[in-house]
Amino acid sequence: MPDSVLVHSPATLSNLGCGFDVLGLALEAPYDAVRVTRSATPGVRIQHLDPYHLPTDPAHNVAGVALLALLKAAPDAVGFDVEITKGIKPGSGVGSSAASAVGAVVGANALLGNRFSKMELVDFAMEGEAVASGARHADNIAPAVFGGFTVVRAVTPAIDIVALAAPPLWVAVVHPQIEVKTSDSRKVLPADVPLKLATRQWANVAGLVAGFLTADYALIGRSLDDYIVEPARLPLIPGLAAARRRALAAGAIGGGISGSGPSIFMLNKTEATAQAVGTAMGEVFTELGIEFHVYVGPVATEGARVVSA
Amino acid sequence: MPDSVLVHSPATLSNLGCGFDVLGLALEAPYDAVRVTRSATPGVRIQHLDPYHLPTDPAHNVAGVALLALLKAAPDAVGFDVEITKGIKPGSGVGSSAASAVGAVVGANALLGNRFSKMELVDFAMEGEAVASGARHADNIAPAVFGGFTVVRAVTPAIDIVALAAPPLWVAVVHPQIEVKTSDSRKVLPADVPLKLATRQWANVAGLVAGFLTADYALIGRSLDDYIVEPARLPLIPGLAAARRRALAAGAIGGGISGSGPSIFMLNKTEATAQAVGTAMGEVFTELGIEFHVYVGPVATEGARVVSA
Structure with missing residues (x-):
C-alpha cells in the first residue's frame, strides 16, 4: 500500500x-x-x-x-x-x-x-x-x-x-461572481407549500428519474422544472431567467439553479451544444456587468x- | 374489420x-x-x-x-x-x-x-x-x-x-366493504404541506421510480411510504394499520391505500406470498366484522x- x-x-x-x-x-x-x-x-x-x-x-x-x-x-x-x-x-x-x-x-x-x-x-x-x-x-x-x-x-x-x-450528457455551468450564502438561500424557502404544487413537483421528479434511467432526453428536459425552490430563490440570482432563455435557445435540454446557487447549470446532449450554451449564458452576465466563470464538461x-x- | x-x-x-x-x-x-x-x-x-x-x-x-x-x-x-x-x-x-x-x-x-x-x-x-x-x-x-x-x-x-x-410483481388487494367517497377522501387532504415532508415524499417518489426501473424490490419496499396523503386518510379506512402490519409480517414488500381507498394494496415478489398476504389482510377485516373481497394477481x-x- x-x-x-x-x-x-x-x-x-x-x-x-x-x-x-x-x-x-x-x-x-x-x-x-x-x-x-x-x-x-x-x-x-x-x-x-x-x-x-x-x-x-x-x-x-x-x-x-x-x-x-x-x-x-x-x-x-x-x-x-x-x-x-x-x-x-x-x-x-x-x-x-x-x-x-x-x-x-x-x-x-x-x-x-x-x-x-x-x-x-x-x-x-x-x-x-x-x-x-x-x-x-x-x-x-x-x-x-x-x-x-x-x-x-x-x-x-x-x-x-x-x-x-x-445517460451521456454534457453540462454547462455558469458561475456568476455574486455571493449567495447557503443560509440565505435556505431562509427564502417557504415552510409550507401547496399540495397541488408539491404534487406537480413530484410528478417532475418521477419524470426526471425515469428520463435518466431510460435515456429519454426530451423527458429529462420537460421534467427539470422546479415549481417550489427556484421561484423562491429567483430574486437572489440576477440573470437566471435570461440565462435559461438563452440556454434553451442555444439548444440546452433544460436546467436551473445548481444547489443553492449562484451557479446555473444546463444539461446538453453534445459537447458542442454545451459550449454554445455556456457562451450564451456568459453573455447575460457580461451584459449585467457581473464577472463569471463557465465550466463545460461531461457527467x-x-x-x-x-x-x- | x-x-x-x-x-x-x-x-x-x-x-x-x-x-x-x-x-x-x-x-x-x-x-x-x-x-x-x-x-x-x-x-x-x-x-x-x-x-x-x-x-x-x-x-x-x-x-x-x-x-x-x-x-x-x-x-x-x-x-x-x-x-x-x-x-x-x-x-x-x-x-x-x-x-x-x-x-x-x-x-x-x-x-x-x-x-x-x-x-x-x-x-x-x-x-x-x-x-x-x-x-x-x-x-x-x-x-x-x-x-x-x-x-x-x-x-x-x-x-x-x-x-x-x-418488474415481475404480484399484487394482493383487500377491498373492505365500506364506502369511501372520492369527494370525502379529497376533502381530508391538507391544502398545504410542510416543505420538509414534501421533500421526503419526492425522495420516495424518486426511489420508487428507480426501484421499478432497476427491479430493486428492497428499494421499492422502502420507497412506498406516503408521508402526506395516507396520514390524512387513515381515519377513513379502519384496519389499514393492522392490515399493513400483518401484510409485511406475511412477506409483502410494501403497500398502502389504493387510489382514494378503501382498498388496500400490497406488492409481493411471488404469487404464494401475495396469496398469504391477501389472507392475512382479510383476517383483519374478519376480526373487525367488515365484509371484504381479496384479489390476487400479477401486474x-x-x-x-x-x-x-
Whole structure:
C-alpha cells in the first residue's frame, strides 16, 4: 500500500431542478485535487494550496472534520497529512465543500486498503459537510462518492442512497461572481407549500428519474422544472431567467439553479451544444456587468478516485 | 374489420403510496369486460350486465361520455352499442370507472382500425373519468391504457404520460366493504404541506421510480411510504394499520391505500406470498366484522385489449 495518494474529487450538481435536497449529478470537471499522506503523528494536518483562505484547523475544515470522523472508526490509522488544491471555488453552488470532504476520505480509505464502503465514506464526509452548511446533507456528497446520478432517499434514521447510471450528457455551468450564502438561500424557502404544487413537483421528479434511467432526453428536459425552490430563490440570482432563455435557445435540454446557487447549470446532449450554451449564458452576465466563470464538461460516471500514488 | 369486439380492461392501482395523483400500476385482474358494437344509429347506447345499477344514460355513464368524446373526433363512426360486465366493483379504489371508460374507447378504436394513439385514448377516457370524480384525472386511466407502471407527469397544459415496464410483481388487494367517497377522501387532504415532508415524499417518489426501473424490490419496499396523503386518510379506512402490519409480517414488500381507498394494496415478489398476504389482510377485516373481497394477481404488462371479436 502506498504512503500517499492523490485524489481528484469532482464538482457536483445538487437538486437538479425539481429534486430539491434529493437528486445529484457528478461532473468530470472542475475538481479538487486532494493529496492524503499517512502520518505517524496522531490526528489530521490540513494545508491549502489555493487562494481561498479556508480554515486549516482540522476541526473547522470540511476535509479535516470528515477525516476525524473516519479516524474515529479506524483508530489504528493514527494520522493523516492533507494537501488540498481546490479547483472548485468555494460558494459556487457546485459542491465545493463536498468535493474536499469526499476527496479526503476517499484518499484515506485507499491508504487503508479500502476497508470502508462507499456508504460509510458518505457518512464520514457528511460530518465535514455539516461544518460548512450547518446540516448533514448528502445531496452533493452522494454524487461525489458514487459518480453518475444519485438519489438521497433518506438521511435519517439511516442514510439511503441510490446510485444510478446517467445517460451521456454534457453540462454547462455558469458561475456568476455574486455571493449567495447557503443560509440565505435556505431562509427564502417557504415552510409550507401547496399540495397541488408539491404534487406537480413530484410528478417532475418521477419524470426526471425515469428520463435518466431510460435515456429519454426530451423527458429529462420537460421534467427539470422546479415549481417550489427556484421561484423562491429567483430574486437572489440576477440573470437566471435570461440565462435559461438563452440556454434553451442555444439548444440546452433544460436546467436551473445548481444547489443553492449562484451557479446555473444546463444539461446538453453534445459537447458542442454545451459550449454554445455556456457562451450564451456568459453573455447575460457580461451584459449585467457581473464577472463569471463557465465550466463545460461531461457527467462523470465515477466519483472521486485516486489518480496517482 | 369486425363489427363487434370484446375488450378486457384492467383494474389499476393509482398513487402507489408516495406517488399521489401521479403514479399508477395495471393489474391482470379483476377487469371489466366491455363489448363494443358498431351501430348505424348515431350516438351511444349503454347496457350494464352487472348488479351495480350504474347510470346507462351515456351522458352520465363514464364509458358513454368517453365514447361521445371519441365520436366527436371520429364523426364518421356514427354510433356504438356497448355492453359492460363489470368485474371491478364501483367505489373500490382500484380504478373501476377508469376501466369501463378505457375499455369502451379501446374497443371503439379497434373497430376504427386503431386510428387513435394511446395518448388520444387517454384523453377521451379522461372525459369519462371526469363524470365519475368531477376532475380530469389520468392516474388510473394511464395504466389501464398502457399497462405496466405509469407516470402522469402533467395533465395541463398537455397530457404527458410516461409508460414504463414494471418488474415481475404480484399484487394482493383487500377491498373492505365500506364506502369511501372520492369527494370525502379529497376533502381530508391538507391544502398545504410542510416543505420538509414534501421533500421526503419526492425522495420516495424518486426511489420508487428507480426501484421499478432497476427491479430493486428492497428499494421499492422502502420507497412506498406516503408521508402526506395516507396520514390524512387513515381515519377513513379502519384496519389499514393492522392490515399493513400483518401484510409485511406475511412477506409483502410494501403497500398502502389504493387510489382514494378503501382498498388496500400490497406488492409481493411471488404469487404464494401475495396469496398469504391477501389472507392475512382479510383476517383483519374478519376480526373487525367488515365484509371484504381479496384479489390476487400479477401486474399487467399490457393495458386494456381486445380478447375476441
